[in-house]
Amino acid sequence: MKSTCTLSRNQSKSAENKTSIENQEPAVLGTSYISMAQSSPTMMWITGPHNREFFINDHFLEFLGFPPSDAGFEFWKNAIHPKDRKNTFKRTDSSFEKKKPYKIEYRLRRYDDQYRWVMDNGAPQFDAEGNFIGYLRSLVDVHEIKELEHRKGQFITAASHELKTPVTSLKVYLHLIDEYINEHHLAPYTEYSHGAITQLNKITALIDQLLDLNRIQSSSLYFENTTFDFCELVDEVVKKMQLLHPQREITLQGDCSAQVFADYERLLQAIENLISNGIKYSAAKENGKVEVVMGEDTERVYLTVKDYGIGIAEKHLLKIFERFYRIPGKTEETFPGMGIGLYLTRKIIQKSGGEISVESDYGNFTEFTIKLPVSKDT
Ligand code: ADP
Numbered sequence: 001m002k003s004t005c006t007l008s009r010n011q012s013k014s015a016e017n018k019t020s021i022e023n024q025e026p027a028v029l030g031t032s033y034i035s036m037a038q039s040s041p042t043m044m045w046i047t048g049p050h051n052r053e054f055f056i057n058d059h060f061l062e063f064l065g066f067p068p069s070d071a072g073f074e075f076w077k078n079a080i081h082p083k084d085r086k087n088t089f090k091r092t093d094s095s096f097e098k099k100k101p102y103k104i105e106y107r108l109r110r111y112d113d114q115y116r117w118v119m120d121n122g123a124p125q126f127d128a129e130g131n132f133i134g135y136l137r138s139l140v141d142v143h144e145i146k147e148l149e150h151r152k153g154q155f156i157t158a159a160s161h162e163l164k165t166p167v168t169s170l171k172v173y174l175h176l177i178d179e180y181i182n183e184h185h186l187a188p189y190t191e192y193s194h195g196a197i198t199q200l201n202k203i204t205a206l207i208d209q210l211l212d213l214n215r216i217q218s219s220s221l222y223f224e225n226t227t228f229d230f231c232e233l234v235d236e237v238v239k240k241m242q243l244l245h246p247q248r249e250i251t252l253q254g255d256c257s258a259q260v261f262a263d264y265e266r267l268l269q270a271i272e273n274l275i276s277n278g279i280k281y282s283a284a285k286e287n288g289k290v291e292v293v294m295g296e297d298t299e300r301v302y303l304t305v306k307d308y309g310i311g312i313a314e315k316h317l318l319k320i321f322e323r324f325y326r327i328p329g330k331t332e333e334t335f336p337g338m339g340i341g342l343y344l345t346r347k348i349i350q351k352s353g354g355e356i357s358v359e360s361d362y363g364n365f366t367e368f369t370i371k372l373p374v375s376k377d378t
Helices: 006-021 030-040 056-063 071-077 082-098 143-185 185-217 229-246 262-282 341-351
Strands: 043-047 051-055 102-109 113-125 132-141 228-229 248-253 258-262 289-296 298-306 356-362 365-373
Touching: 030 132, 043 056, 056 071, 056 132, 071 102, 082 102, 082 113, 113 143, 113 258, 143 185, 185 341, 228 229, 229 248, 229 262, 229 298, 258 262, 258 365, 262 289, 262 298, 262 365, 341 356
Parallel strands: 248 289
Antiparallel strands: 043 051, 043 132, 102 113, 113 132, 228 258, 289 298, 298 365, 356 365
16 A cells, blocks of 8 residues: 555655666666656666666656665665565576576565565666676566465365365265176176266366465475386386277387486376377377387486377477466367466476476477486485
8 A cells, every 4th residue: 555645755755866876877878768768667777787777767766665866776685575585686696697588576675665576577788799788677566466376376275175075075986886886787887987987087187286286386295205217107107098098009118227216106197297198189180199208328317208199389389388378279279178287297397306398390299308317326
């Protein structure tokens, strides 16, 4: 909530401060550049090659409560929430060193002492000769969006927990019915009960994905790492997926004997996601096989999962690992999904010290590759 009293006091300070901040290196800024920055609804500041500001627009000054003209940079540093400082400085300093763009979210204290979530974007600037001249930084107040996201997360967790209990009971009842059908040789009904169990398993998997998603958001996705044979795990996943999809061809090639240090169940889940996507997105194709290849070198084990399905256009390749990202399009939208699987898969691979990449030829094939470090303690 804005305090009118504070604002009017600060507004009078604005005029004094604004000119002195602009004056520090005015030659670099054109008048139209300044007026554009001043009329922008975004908080903007421009730093020189030594990461010191020489222009801060009014909107940003107003947010900070019009700090004294000589305190701009330090003021920003001190206004960051103590819990976010370390990470923010690490990220901005390292981008500054490499002269790379960055995007970071942190809490920043507003003029009324309220901490607000802001999204800080930094773009390095170069002159005509390619010399680095500083950063153009823009900050957007994303507090409301963050709060809505938080509430959405809470809702998803609550709804998933509420669903989990009846679904678990349903599973027990269905298994009892299935047993009864088997004992009494009621053959035609076996198919129905198996069908119901398969569908219920799909619902359980969806609920688990939603719960995992929220665990990631709240940093409580725990990993119990042990050392195990990577290829045995791949073998197990492929066998399991083949059993679940007997009508589809899943091939496994290659070999390895290396051990990895990771959470067995989580890694299994990640590989399962890749294979089930391969199966799903190639279902309508004539060549519906999914090829899994594994191997190793001295440092890493690797796995590729390739399908000959709908493929992914280049512009979507990086985005598919984002949360809830589903590729728009007539063909793509015919497949069910929530855009969570690859997000979770990437998190799991990263948490296991590995990396994941994707290659695709739209309309022809998609190939995911994961690489994981070999565990040296055998
Ligand atoms: P979803 O539940 O929607 O499949 P994912 O996170 O697993 O969610 O995948 C994100 C998006 O990436 C999918 O919606 C789909 O558009 C695309 N995608 C993933 N795997 C494949 C694949 N093997 N072939 C084609 N598109 C894929």
